[in-house]
Amino acid sequence: MRAVLWNGTRDVKTETVPDPGIEQPGDAVIRVTSSGLCGSDLHLYEVLGPFMTPGDVLGHEPLGVVEEVGPGVTSLVPGQRVVVPFQISCGHCPMCDTGLQTQCDNTRVDSQGTGASIYGYSALYGSVPGAQAEYLRVPRAEANAIPIPGQGPDDRYVFLSDVLPTAWQAVKYADVPRGGSVAVLGLGPIGEMACRVAAYLGAERVFGVDPVPERRARAAARGVEVFDSAAGDDVVDAIRDRTDGRGPDAVIDAVGMEAQGHTSARVAQRAAAMMPKGAAAKLMETAGVDRLSALRTAIELVRRGGTISLIGVYGGMADPLPMLTLFDKQIQLRMGQANVRHWAPDILPLLDDEDVLGVQDFATHHLSLEEAPEAYRRFQEKTDGIFKVVFTP
Numbered sequence: 403m404r405a406v407l408w409n410g411t412r413d414v415k416t417e418t419v420p421d422p423g424i425e426q427p428g429d430a431v432i433r434v435t436s437s438g439l440c441g442s443d444l445h446l447y448e449v450l451g452p453f454m455t456p457g458d459v460l461g462h463e464p465l466g467v468v469e470e471v472g473p474g475v476t477s478l479v480p481g482q483r484v485v486v487p488f489q490i491s492c493g494h495c496p497m498c499d500t501g502l503q504t505q506c507d508n509t510r511v512d513s514q515g516t517g518a519s520i521y522g523y524s525a526l527y528g529s530v531p532g533a534q535a536e537y538l539r540v541p542r543a544e545a546n547a548i549p550i551p552g553q554g555p556d557d558r559y560v561f562l563s564d565v566l567p568t569a570w571q572a573v574k575y576a577d578v579p580r581g582g583s584v585a586v587l588g589l590g591p592i593g594e595m596a597c598r599v600a601a602y603l604g605a606e607r608v609f610g611v612d613p614v615p616e617r618r619a620r621a622a623a624r625g626v627e628v629f630d631s632a633a634g635d636d637v638v639d640a641i642r643d644r645t646d647g648r649g650p651d652a653v654i655d656a657v658g659m660e661a662q663g664h665t666s667a668r669v670a671q672r673a674a675a676m677m678p679k680g681a682a683a684k685l686m687e688t689a690g691v692d693r694l695s696a697l698r699t700a701i702e703l704v705r706r707g708g709t710i711s712l713i714g715v716y717g718g719m720a721d722p723l724p725m726l727t728l729f730d731k732q733i734q735l736r737m738g739q740a741n742v743r744h745w746a747p748d749i750l751p752l753l754d755d756e757d758v759l760g761v762q763d764f765a766t767h768h769l770s771l772e773e774a775p776e777a778y779r780r781f782q783e784k785t786d787g788i789f790k791v792v793f794t795p
């Protein structure tokens with residue numbers, strides 16, 4: 403099959419690799435018909451390179467058709483359309499039962515000290531072959547393939563694999579009071595969807611911050627009050643002015659560890675990505691290489707007693723944090739990978755003809771797997787209005 407492979411820092415290629423097959427009785431193999439490109443893939447493309455091996459298949463946002471099931475799978479049949487959560491969970495351990503599929507007792511990557519394994523997401527998350535490919539092996543398929551109820555187009559459901567539950571969790575964890583205000587830092591696919599979800603769930607004022615003009619324009623078109631992060635402290639002042647001088651009730655950081663505006667950490671990240679693999683991985687795990695400018699803005703911006711919800715991915719260790727401010731402002735912090743299956747039942751009913759969240763025209767580009775090298779490059783550069791790519795193998 404054709405698949406998108408990690409080949410080095412800022413280097414992916416599309417190649418032919420062996421088709422996956424059934425390995426365990428609980429497996430299914432799906433023929434992938436749509437597969438998203440995510441901001442999380444950009445972390446692998448650059449700073450998380452030390453945890454990748456050339457030839458790793460990328461991608462974790464698939465939708466497809468069941469091709470084959472193992473003898474232990476009774477609830478899925480070949481021909482059925484399914485969307486696949488980005489993390490793999492067992493569906494029946496105490497962690498899964500409480501809705502924390504990302505912490506699943508049976509799929510955690512204990513050798514790395516990390517949570518549930520994730521398709522195409524480096525040694526840190528189990529080195530599981532990813533979904534930007536023609537076929538995908540889905541382990542524990544009954545817990546990890548969500549049957550699609552309707553006949554709608556792929557774009558109606560594909561974002562249930564990651565973008566929708568991630569944005570949903572970001573908003574739920576932000577705990578915005580009804581009629582309250584929230585600022586979303588980062589207006590990429592996750593941040594912009596979080597703005598939509600926040601408004602849908604009752605936030606009165608939604609502020610959005612991003613350095614990319616087209617991204618701000620896209621959010622503004624749906625009623626978000628937008629600001630350019632390049633304005634620095636002025637953004638904090640401007641949003642405070644609009645919230646009675648207090649700051650918003652909640653701030654969502656949908657930027658993560660590669661925030662713009664933090665030069666020294668950017669140099670450290672780039673250096674680490676170029677070092678020999680073992681040494682680089684050690685440095686990433688033990689040093690403060692996250693670029694914290696978005697998180698610092700969040701801490702500064704949120705009102706006293708407010709909540710910060712981190713949904714952007716962080717990966718370093720010893721970054722200095724303004725503990726005095728966090729403590730003094732009595733800030734609540736919540737974070738983590740999204741528990742996809744936990745939120746799916748709330749979201750699925752919204753994926754109908756009414757399309758309140760606007761998923762059907764959310765993607766800006768539908769591309770072949772062969773176009774992946776160019777797509778990764780342009781998505782990282784954020785050029786040509788590229789916003790959300792869905793590969794159609």
Ligand SMILES: NC(=O)c1ccc[n+]([C@@H]2O[C@H](COP(=O)([O-])OP(=O)(O)OC[C@H]3O[C@@H](n4cnc5c(N)ncnc54)[C@H](O)[C@@H]3O)[C@@H](O)[C@H]2O)c1
Binds near residue numbers: 662
């Ligand atoms: N927690 C989860 O389960 C989960 C799931 C998916 C994605 N993510 C993470 O969410 C983040 C966003 O993903 P995405 O797909 O939207 O990616 P993206 O890279 O398109 O979005 C990041 C956005 O942040 C903007 N930005 C950069 N520096 C900024 C700053 N200082 N202030 C404000 N905005 C800034 C960028 O211009 C970009 O628009 C990534 O870190 C990704 O790894 C987390």
Ligand SMILES: [Zn+2]
Binds near residue numbers: 440441442488564565
């Ligand atoms: Zn993703």
Ligand SMILES: [Zn+2]
Binds near residue numbers: 494505509
């Ligand atoms: Zn479990």
